[in-house]
C-alpha cells in the first residue's frame with residue numbers, strides 16, 4: 109500500500125506523461141478528457157482541463173483567452189479553480205477573499221482577510237498548480253461589487269516555490285485509500301498579493317484604469333458558467349461509474365452460487381434470486397437511463413453555449429436547472445447504487461480487489477463537489493416555482509417545463525392503467541410522471557406563501573428531474589436503434605427504470621392522486637415480470653458497456669468470470685504476505701504466547 113506521498117508522486121508521474129502526450133499528439137480537450145478517463149486518476153488533468161481552461165474561455169475576453177489559453181494548452185502553466193473557502197463553498201456570494209483595486213499602481217491587491225477566507229479544496233492547488241482562477245470580492249472606489257474571477261500566478265515557473273505573500277499546501281488525507289488521496293486538494297492564504305488589473309477576467313465586467321466598475325451586457329450568472337459546464341460532464345461521469353459497478357455486480361451475480369442445490373446438483377446463481385434482481389436491476393436500468401440523459405444534457409449545454417455566443421440568454425435558466433438537477437439526482441443515485449453493489453457482492457464486495465470500494469470512494473464526493481446536491485435541487489425548486497407563477501400568468505412554458513402548460517389536464521387526469529400490461533405503455537408512464545411533477549410543484553407554490561417548506565421544494569425538484577430522465581429514455585427508444593432485439597431490451601430497462609421509481613416514490617404518486625393503490629400494485633407486479641424477462645440478458649446488457657478488465661479493475665467483474673483464482677492471486681500480492689511470519693511477532697506476540705504457555709505448565 110503506497111503512502112500518500114508515494115501515491116501522489118506516482119499520480120503526478122502519470123499525469124505529467126498524459127500532459128506530455130496531450131501536447132505531442134495535439135489532443136483536443138475532449139480527447140484529453142478521454143485520456144483522463146483511461147488514466148482513471150481523479151488527478152491533475154481534471155482541474156486544469158475541466159475548470160481552469162473553461163473558466164478562462166467563459167469569463168475571459170478574447171485577448172485574455174489568447175494569452176492564457178495558449179500557455180494552458182501547451183502546459184506551460186498548470187491551472188486550478190480556486191473558489192471554495194474554509195468558511196464558504198455552497199454560498200458563493202459569501203466568499204471573503206478580497207480583490208481591491210489600487211489605481212496608483214493599476215493593480216488588484218488579493219488578500220485573505222480572515223482564516224475562513226483561506227481557499228480550501230481546489231484540486232491541484234496544494235502542490236501542483238502554478239496558476240489559478242481565484243474568485244474574490246471585487247472592491248474598487250470603496251465599493252464591494254461581489255464575486256469575480258481573477259487569474260493569479262501562485263508558484264515560480266523556475267523552481268515551483270510559492271510566490272511572495274502566498275502560503276500554500278495540501279489539506280490532508282481524504283476518504284478512501286486511493287481515490288482523491290492521489291490529488292492535492294489545497295489550502296491557500298493570500299497576504300496582499302498584487303496582480304495586474306488585466307488579470308481580472310473581464311468578459312462579464314471590468315474595472316477601468318481610473319477604477320470605475322463597468323458591467324457588460326451579459327447576465328451576471330455567467331460567472332457560474334464553469335460550474336454549469338462541469339455539472340453536465342458529471343452526469344456522464346455518473347453514468348459511467350454506475351455502469352462499472354453494475355457490470356461488476358451482474359457478472360459476479362452470475363458466477364456466485366449459494367444454496368438451492370437439488371439432490372446434490374449445482375447451487376443457485378445468486379442473480380436468479382428475486383431479491384438480488386429487485387436490488388440490482390433498477391441500477392442496470394439507471395445506468396442506461398443516465399447515459400441517455402447525459403447525452404441529451406450535453407446537447408442542451410452545447411445549444412445554450414451557442415445561443416450565448418449570439419447573446420441569446422433565454423435558455424440560461426433552463427440550462428442551470430437541468431445541469432443542477434441532473435447532477436444532483438444522478439450522483440446521489442450512483443453513490444447509493446455503488447454502495448449497494450458492494451453489498452450485492454457479499455463479503456468479496458468489500459475487498460479492494462473487487463474494485464468497488466475505490467469506485468465508491470471516487471464517486472461519493474460527486475454528491476458534494478460542483479455543488480452540494482441539496483443546494484442544487486433547491487435551485488431547481490426555485491426555477492419550478494418561477495415557472496408555475498409564469499404559467500399562472502398565462503405564459504406558455506417551453507423546454508423541459510413544457511408539460512406544465514398542460515396544467516388543466518394534468519391537474520385532474522386519472523391514470524389509464526387498468527391492467528399489468530398497461531404499464532408497458534410509455535405514454536401512460538410519461539403522463540403519470542408529468543402529473544406527479546406538476547402537482548407537487550403547484551402544491552409547493554400554493555404552500556410557499558404559508559410556510560415555505562424546503563422539503564416540499566426539494567421533493568418537487570426530484571419529481572421534475574426524474575420526469576426528465578424518464579422522458580429522455582422514452583424519446584431515445586423512438587430513435588432507430590441498431591441490433592436485433594436491442595430496442596426490445598432497452599424498452600424493458602426503460603420500464604424497469606420508470607416503474608422502480610413509482611415503487612420507490614409511491615407515496616408521491618398516491619398523495620397527488622396520480623395513481624391509485626391498485627395501479628401501484630399493478631406497477632409492482634409488472635416490475636417483477638420485467639426483472640424475470642431481463643435476467644437472461646443481464647450479462648449481455650453489462651457486456652455491452654464494453655469495459656476492459658483493466659478499466660473495470662475488478663477480480664469480481666472479470667470478463668472471463670474466473671473470479672476465485674483472481675481473488676486468490678490478488679490476495680498474495682498484498683504486502684502483508686511478503687513474510688509468512690508477520691512483522692511484530694517477535695516483539696508483541698511471541699512474549700505473550702511464551703509467557704502464557706509457561707503459566708499453563710505451572
Ligand SMILES: CCCCC/C=C/C(=O)SCCNC(=O)CCNC(=O)[C@H](O)C(C)(C)COP(=O)(O)OP(=O)(O)OC[C@H]1O[C@@H](n2cnc3c(N)ncnc32)[C@H](O)[C@@H]1OP(=O)(O)O
Nearest residue numbers: 154158191197198199200201329332335336428477478479
Ligand atoms: C470532474 C469533476 C471535478 C470536480 C472538482 C470540483 C470542483 C468544485 O467543486 S468547484 C466549486 C463548486 N461550487 C459550487 O457549485 C457552489 C454552489 N453554489 C452556487 O452555485 C451558488 O452559490 C447558488 C446557485 C447556490 C446561489 O447563487 P446566488 O448567486 O446566491 O444566486 P441565487 O440563488 O440568489 O439566484 C440568483 C439567480 O441566478 C440564477 N442562477 C444561479 N446559479 C446559476 C447558474 N449557474 N447559471 C445560471 N443561472 C444561475 C438563479 O436561478 C436565480 O435566478 P432567478 O430565480 O431568475 O433570479
Ligand SMILES: Cc1cc2nc3c(=O)[nH]c(=O)nc-3n(C[C@H](O)[C@H](O)[C@H](O)COP(=O)(O)OP(=O)(O)OC[C@H]3O[C@@H](n4cnc5c(N)ncnc54)[C@H](O)[C@@H]3O)c2cc1C
Nearest residue numbers: 189191192196197198229230231473476477478479480482
Ligand atoms: C473532492 C472534492 C473536490 C473539490 N474540488 C474543488 C475545487 O477544485 N475547487 C473549488 O472551488 N471547490 C472544490 N470543492 C469544494 C466543493 O465545491 C464544496 O465542498 C461544495 O460546493 C459544497 O459546499 P460546502 O462544503 O460549503 O457545503 P455546505 O453548504 O456547508 O453543506 C453542508 C450542509 O449544509 C446544507 N446546506 C447548505 N446550504 C443550504 C441551504 N440553503 N438550504 C438547505 N441546506 C443547506 C448542505 O445540503 C449540506 O448538507 C471540492 C470538494 C470536494 C469534496
